[in-house]
Structures are given as C-alpha cells and as structure tokens.
Amino acid sequence: MSDLTQLLRRDLPASIVVFLIAIPLSLGIAAASGAPLLAGLVAAVVGGIVAGALGGAPLQVSGPAAGLTVIVAGAVAEFGFAGTAAIVAVAGVVQILLGVSRLGRAALALSPAVVHGMLAGIGLVIALSQVHVLLGGAPQSNAWDNLRELPAQIADHHGLSALLGLLTVGILVLWPRYVKVSVLPAALVAVAGVTALAWVLGADVARVELPDRPLEELITPVWPDAPLHRIAVAVFTIALVASVESLLSAVAVDRMHDGPRARLDRELVGQGAANTVSGLLGGLPVTGVIVRSSTNVTAGARTRASAILHGVWIAVFVLLCASLLETIPMAVLAAVLVVVGLRLVSLAQLKTYARHRELPTYLVTALGVVAIDLLTGVALGMITAAVMILWRLTRCEIHTVQRAPGEWLVRISGTLAFIESVRLTKEFGAIPAGGEVDVELHLDYLDHGAFETIKTWEEMYQKSGGQVRIHEVHDSWFHRATSGRLGGGRSTPRLVGSWSRWQSIDHQRRDAMAIGIAEFERNLAPMVRPHLAELARDGQRPEQLFITCADSRLVPNLITASGPGDLFCVRNVGNLVPPHTSAAAQRPIGSSLAPPGMGDASVGAAIEYAVDVLGVTTITVCGHSGCGAIRALQSGAAVAGSSLGDWLALSGVRFSDVADEERCCTDNVVQQLANLRTYPVVQAAEAAGRLRLTGMYFDIAEARMYEVDPILAIHRPLNTPVA
Structure with missing residues (x-):
C-alpha cells in the first residue's frame, strides 16, 4: 500500500474521529482548569501538529489532559493565566532538556501505583468540582469544600441546565455499551445531541463563549510577579507530571499496535516543543493522552499523519465554525468532565494493585491529592511505596x-x-x-x-x-x-x-529426589500446569528429535532453553545411532560394526516414530566434552562380549586422531549422522525436503554449544556469546 493510499484509507478517517473527540474534551478541560476556553483549543492544535510531528510515539495523540487540570487550576489561581502560560513555555524547555539528556526512561522509574493513584486523585477532584457546575452551581476552591457543599447542591432546585447535564452523563455511560461504531464516539454524540436538544428547546442556559477573532485574542504570556522558588515549583511540577503521563501513555499505546515502537527520549523532546509553543501562544500544557491515542489506534491510524491532521481540523474548525461551539451548554461540558474524572479512578487498576499488594500506595497517593494537594499526595505515595518495599524485603x-x-x-x-x-x-x-x-x-x-x-x-x-x-x-x-x-x-x-x-x-541422599519432587509440586507445577494440561489434551507436536548422551551433566532442555513438548529425546551411552538392521547385515564379519543382522530396536523405533508419526522436521545428534563412551573407544577399554562393549561396537566410528578427545567426539557425531541416513524413513523424509539432520557438540566446561561440520568433522561456534 502506497503512502498516499494509506493516508487516505487509514490516517485521514482516524484523524477525523480523534478530532471529534478532542473538541469537547479540550473545552471541558479548559473550563475545569479555570483557563480561557480558547486555551484548551490552542493546546489541542499545538499538541496535534507539533507533538505529532516531532514526538517519538507516532500513533500517540497529544493535547490538554485531565491529569494536569488540578495543577493548572492552582497555577491560574496563583499566577493568573498569562503567568501560567509563561510557566508552561518554560516547562516545555525543561522537557526538551530531559529528552536531550536521554532521561526518558528514568521518568518511568516512578511507581505505577503512585502515578495511577495521582491520576485517580485528580479525577476525583475534577468530578467533585464539575458536578457543581453540572447541577447549576459554582465550584469551590478545593476538594473538601466541594465535598462538603455537595449535599446542599444536590438538594437545591435544579433547572433545565442540570437536566441537560444529567442527560449528557447518561449518553456518555450508555452509548459505548450498546453502540459499537468507532466513527460515532460517545463524547461527540452526547455533546452534539444534547446541544441540539437545548437549541430546539430554546434553553436559556450558560453556554461556551469564544472570541470573535481567535487569532487576535490569543493571550500573550507574562512572566509571573511571584517568588522565584514558587515559579520553579510550578515549572517542574508541570514538566514532570506531563512527562510521566506522556511516557506512560506512549508505552500503553505501544501495546495496542504492531507498528514502530515509541522512542521515549524523542517523545519527551516533542512534548517539550509542543508545551513551549502552546505556552507562547497562550495555550494549556500538552501531554500524550491515552483516551485519544487509543481511539486513534482503534480507528485504524498507521502513521503520525493522523495525529497531525486532527490538530489541523481543530484549527480550521475554530477559525471557521466557532459559532457552532458557542451553542454548547456549559453544563454539558461539565458532564463530560465528571465522567472523564471518574473514569480516572479505574476499578481494574484497584483490583490489580490489590492483587499485587500495592493498594496502600495507590490509596495514599489518591487521598493525599484529594485531601491536601498534588505534590504532597505524590510525596506521601512515594514514601508509602518505599515503606512497602522495605516491608517486603x-x-x-x-x-x-x-x-x-x-x-x-x-x-x-x-x-x-x-x-x-x-x-x-x-x-x-x-x-x-x-x-x-x-x-x-x-x-x-x-x-x-x-x-x-x-x-x-x-x-x-x-x-x-x-x-x-x-x-x-x-x-x-x-x-x-x-x-x-x-x-x-x-x-x-x-x-x-x-x-x-x-x-x-548431610544424611541420606535418597531424600534428594523426594525433596526435589516436593519443590516442583509446590512452586513449579502451578506455573506449568496450564501448558501441560494443553499438551495432555492436544497431544505432543515436537519440532526436533534430539539424540544425545546419557551423561548426567548434560541436560537437553537446559542447554536448548526448551520446555515441555519441544524436544523428543533419545539418550544413551555415547549418543549412538546404530545403523538400520538391513545396513548392519551387509557389513562383513569382523568390521567395527555389529555382527550381521544386529541393530538396536529401541533407537530405531524412536526414529521411525519421530519421523513418521510425530513429523519432526529436524534430527539433532549432540555429543559433548569429556564423554566416557568416547574415552572407552579411544583407549579400547570396552571389553568385547560385555554389554557396554557390544553397545559401543554399534557406533561404527573410526577416529581421525585418537589423541585428540574433542576431535574424537565430533568424529562420533558425524558417524551417527551417517548411521541415521541408513534408515529408510530418514532417507525418504530427507529426499522430500521435510527433514534436516544436524550435529552439535556441547562443551560442558564452557557451557557453550558448537555446530559440527559433517564434512570436515570440526566444530564451530553455533552462537556468538553475549558479553
């Protein structure tokens, strides 16, 4: 698919879906932050275009985020919005420096329980303030006051504005459950539908107010008239929270698609550039946001063009269709923020942290943010996380x-x-x-x-x-x-x-196996039981027949990093493959092979079963260093007529250099590969191209596997070791 075709078929439709979601969210977040509504739209435009073009997470969508609402509201109350815009611009520079310094992954070192607890606390603060607006009242200055005044607000007389807000909440909650159409997101349907209803009813309610000439009404940032340490705290708070939220979102988005992976340091630079531009243009701070990003992926986006285009559509809409936005009731935007805020408190996350015993960290952080302030809540959460770690240790x-x-x-x-x-x-x-x-x-x-x-x-x-x-x-x-x-x-x-x-x-060695079995049943069996149950139900389908020595130092599954169902193993003294009986019968009396007609039914049965029944695609013969069988053959210590002597006589191996033990081991592997080819089932499978024979040599002291060249009978490294 060409780039243009992909843009038209994938990225363009996805950008429109994201644009439709971003408009109401951007307005609502600006309203909840106590900032001009235009500031939210500016941040959405800049986040889409600048962060979309420069960031390291191509499918991530950036814009104003609910996670920064509490911080921005506090900054606006302390420094005014012009001062807050200047702080946002400087915070962007800090993010750029963090990205250039390659500290992107360091931001992810913060405990996820603290981050999600912080977002949950912010969500509760947003919901507690915006529910007052939804019900026709005004939000208080802090979460406790909002909570204390809530019963009176609920009991008060409510007009049409509150009914519109409640209807919006109902649509936001029910629409995703019953309608699975990605091009009609719940936020768009709720805001557009209730706004249209308010227009039909001629409702006299507070509505969105935007400047008639948006470009002329952009707020110029002004350096705050405040102590430097207070400004520095605000700058670093915005920079760090925006960075962590963006990086966590980028990592989450990576799990949703199979495209290029996020480059976190570049993403920090892109987010920093967006925040600097947004602050200079009088916009809210920008972060990567998971709701819009996940919608972007679900809608079919393939490249960063979707995020960039969504910013372009917002800019065009604000410049040409601002009058449509001014028909939206403020209670409707408040309803959107109430639902968004409550969704930041995820029941799934609560269950996850409870299961991993990190719920105290999550709850302390969330309650600290609600009861005191964001920085104190995060600090308390980090202290709790440290205490929990020490407790576990x-x-x-x-x-x-x-x-x-x-x-x-x-x-x-x-x-x-x-x-x-x-x-x-x-x-x-x-x-x-x-x-x-x-x-x-x-x-x-x-x-x-x-x-x-x-x-x-x-x-x-x-x-x-x-x-x-x-x-x-x-x-x-x-x-x-x-x-x-x-x-x-x-x-x-x-x-x-x-x-x-x-x-x-230090007593009886017979206890060792019993204790080992008990260890397996107690600790390992629960982990492998689902896989073994599946193998028991579906049968085995190993890829390899692995023929190796019975030496106790050689553990096939260990040296091949394989598990149940991977290898069909044959182990014997010397990793021998006696020739097929018909081939053995053709050998003259006195040869180093067995007497006429003598073979080994056990090995032959395993070979035939593996090739004909299991359908293995590879047969590997693996020798090893320090092999006692090879030493016996080298020294002639195997006594003819003994079981060991008769068995080793089946090898058929002739050593090229009896004094070189390693060469003798590889000579033996090469001979056993030749013996394998005397079996009709092996010959037929090789001729059909569905079977491959390989030889290997394992050096026990080095813990390293070598490949055996069947022609030169030498071994060379199979893999280059990692330093």
Whole structure:
C-alpha cells in the first residue's frame, strides 16, 4: 500500500474521529482548569501538529489532559493565566532538556501505583468540582469544600441546565455499551445531541463563549510577579507530571499496535516543543493522552499523519465554525468532565494493585491529592511505596507443623533477616526437646544475623538430644554460610543447580529426589500446569528429535532453553545411532560394526516414530566434552562380549586422531549422522525436503554449544556469546 493510499484509507478517517473527540474534551478541560476556553483549543492544535510531528510515539495523540487540570487550576489561581502560560513555555524547555539528556526512561522509574493513584486523585477532584457546575452551581476552591457543599447542591432546585447535564452523563455511560461504531464516539454524540436538544428547546442556559477573532485574542504570556522558588515549583511540577503521563501513555499505546515502537527520549523532546509553543501562544500544557491515542489506534491510524491532521481540523474548525461551539451548554461540558474524572479512578487498576499488594500506595497517593494537594499526595505515595518495599524485603513466613509424634517440620520462606531473629527464636523454642526436626528453607536471602540464630539453635537442640536436618529447597544460602561463603560469589539458580548445590543434605541422599519432587509440586507445577494440561489434551507436536548422551551433566532442555513438548529425546551411552538392521547385515564379519543382522530396536523405533508419526522436521545428534563412551573407544577399554562393549561396537566410528578427545567426539557425531541416513524413513523424509539432520557438540566446561561440520568433522561456534 502506497503512502498516499494509506493516508487516505487509514490516517485521514482516524484523524477525523480523534478530532471529534478532542473538541469537547479540550473545552471541558479548559473550563475545569479555570483557563480561557480558547486555551484548551490552542493546546489541542499545538499538541496535534507539533507533538505529532516531532514526538517519538507516532500513533500517540497529544493535547490538554485531565491529569494536569488540578495543577493548572492552582497555577491560574496563583499566577493568573498569562503567568501560567509563561510557566508552561518554560516547562516545555525543561522537557526538551530531559529528552536531550536521554532521561526518558528514568521518568518511568516512578511507581505505577503512585502515578495511577495521582491520576485517580485528580479525577476525583475534577468530578467533585464539575458536578457543581453540572447541577447549576459554582465550584469551590478545593476538594473538601466541594465535598462538603455537595449535599446542599444536590438538594437545591435544579433547572433545565442540570437536566441537560444529567442527560449528557447518561449518553456518555450508555452509548459505548450498546453502540459499537468507532466513527460515532460517545463524547461527540452526547455533546452534539444534547446541544441540539437545548437549541430546539430554546434553553436559556450558560453556554461556551469564544472570541470573535481567535487569532487576535490569543493571550500573550507574562512572566509571573511571584517568588522565584514558587515559579520553579510550578515549572517542574508541570514538566514532570506531563512527562510521566506522556511516557506512560506512549508505552500503553505501544501495546495496542504492531507498528514502530515509541522512542521515549524523542517523545519527551516533542512534548517539550509542543508545551513551549502552546505556552507562547497562550495555550494549556500538552501531554500524550491515552483516551485519544487509543481511539486513534482503534480507528485504524498507521502513521503520525493522523495525529497531525486532527490538530489541523481543530484549527480550521475554530477559525471557521466557532459559532457552532458557542451553542454548547456549559453544563454539558461539565458532564463530560465528571465522567472523564471518574473514569480516572479505574476499578481494574484497584483490583490489580490489590492483587499485587500495592493498594496502600495507590490509596495514599489518591487521598493525599484529594485531601491536601498534588505534590504532597505524590510525596506521601512515594514514601508509602518505599515503606512497602522495605516491608517486603524483610517479610518472612514461618510455619511449624508436627508430622508425627516427636517429628516436626519447620518451613521458612521469603527473605530472612536479623529482625526476624526474635520470631525465629520463639518458633524454635516451642518445639519440644529430644525430637527430630526438619528445617526446610525456601529463601530469597539470608543475612548473617538470621543464620547465627538458626545455627545456634541447631547446636543447642542437638546437644539436648534432638536431631536437626536442614534442607535448602530454593537456594544454598545456609550451606554457603556454613562454609564461610555467605554473600560471596553468585548463587546457582534453583532450576539450574543440581541437588547437591541447592540442598544441604548431610544424611541420606535418597531424600534428594523426594525433596526435589516436593519443590516442583509446590512452586513449579502451578506455573506449568496450564501448558501441560494443553499438551495432555492436544497431544505432543515436537519440532526436533534430539539424540544425545546419557551423561548426567548434560541436560537437553537446559542447554536448548526448551520446555515441555519441544524436544523428543533419545539418550544413551555415547549418543549412538546404530545403523538400520538391513545396513548392519551387509557389513562383513569382523568390521567395527555389529555382527550381521544386529541393530538396536529401541533407537530405531524412536526414529521411525519421530519421523513418521510425530513429523519432526529436524534430527539433532549432540555429543559433548569429556564423554566416557568416547574415552572407552579411544583407549579400547570396552571389553568385547560385555554389554557396554557390544553397545559401543554399534557406533561404527573410526577416529581421525585418537589423541585428540574433542576431535574424537565430533568424529562420533558425524558417524551417527551417517548411521541415521541408513534408515529408510530418514532417507525418504530427507529426499522430500521435510527433514534436516544436524550435529552439535556441547562443551560442558564452557557451557557453550558448537555446530559440527559433517564434512570436515570440526566444530564451530553455533552462537556468538553475549558479553
């Protein structure tokens, strides 16, 4: 599709849909901010054209945002709107500097619970103020006064203005539920429909007022006559809140489409440029806004042309059709803002943060914004987030159960620090002397103080005639502390380390598997159960037959980063593929292959099942360093007539250099690939182009995979390691 065709078919229609939504929202946000209504339209035009052209998120739409309403209202009350415009322009410069300094992603370090709590608080403040306008009254100076006066406002006599506002709310709420037409957004239908009704009824209500000559009535910014520190606070507040809101919106929009990803530093520069221009032209601050952006994506936009064009349409409409905007009742705009404000309090987010145990941070921030002010609310939210992090870092669960008379199990999980020593001592002290105690550790971290508490109790309990067994089922913190290595080096991840690395088992090794199975069923099974259930229902469809050695150091799923259903594995001593029986029967007596007619039905059955039934597309033979089977063949240690000797005789391998162990391993891989091709099912699948054979060599010490060249019998790096 050509650029022009895409513009006409995708971006142009999307820009019109966004333009229709942006008009009422821009007017409403300006009214709620205490700014001239024209300022909201100026910000919408500049946000669309400037941020749309220069920003790093092509499908994001920018303009005046409800999230800045409270901040702007406070600035207008303190500095006047001309002073606020100057502050907006300087805030834009700050954003440009942040973007040039490549600090875009740093803004995302703020806890999402704080950001969404801030927006929820702002939404409540907006709704509490605008509901008074909707009901025909006037908003108070702060949220508490608005809340206190609300019962009286509701009980007061209401005229036609309030009915128009309530009708608008009804349309905004019900329209999206029953009408799924993207070109008719709820805000447009509500504002246009109720405005038309008011015109038909000849309602005498307060309406939008715009200058007759918009270009001549643009407000010139004036530097505020106020202390510099107050101005600086306002500048940085607008810059930071606008930046965070824009970047969060850009990240959210990225998840909605498959186009180019957002470049956050460039987006900050674009937003800063838009704010500077908007401030100089007497407009409100600009941010990327998720409602208009998501509408843009849903409407089919493909490039930044849609965002730019929506700004152009607003400018044209204001210049040529301002009289139409002046027919909109103010109660209708207030109704739009009430719904927008309440939607900033998302029930889905409340559930999410409750599930992740971050609800206190969200609520403290929101209530702080409502009860005090925005900066204090955000500060309280950040303090709460820090306290929650510290609480999690020191949180530990200790459960003691009696499994049988005289037998006890103490399970400790989480982060075990010295501040839990008193609790540990209390739990251990409740266990009767002379018993058998298993202490099961599922620890993310163990500090020295907590280690000393456990160790001291263990020694004292054993001196009193009891037995203590300590098992580590998550990591090896206690074991490393016992050997004087607590905090030294890196711990082995549980899924990678062997039993000996993650369990401190100093009694019977037979317990290792039982503890490992219990660890799987407790921690891993819940994660893999849905995938395994799907495989159980639909059957297996592996992509590869993976033939490798039975060596315990070689873990196929680990070294290939594969999971259930990916590999169909055959493991044996030496990763051998005995030739097909018909091929073996043709070998002369005394050759290095097996006697006539002798093969291996097990490997042959696996090959035939994998190719004919499962339809694998690749067969891989993987050898490895330090292979005992190859060493036995090199040294001639495999005794003829023994099971091991007879098995290794099936390899058919002849070494090019017996003294070079690595070369012998790759010689063996090449020979097994040749043996594979003696199977009719392999021959047919290769000839049809639906099967590929590959050889690999895994160096255990390097933890690195190599590809084996079947012609030269040499191995070369399969992948370049990441530094």
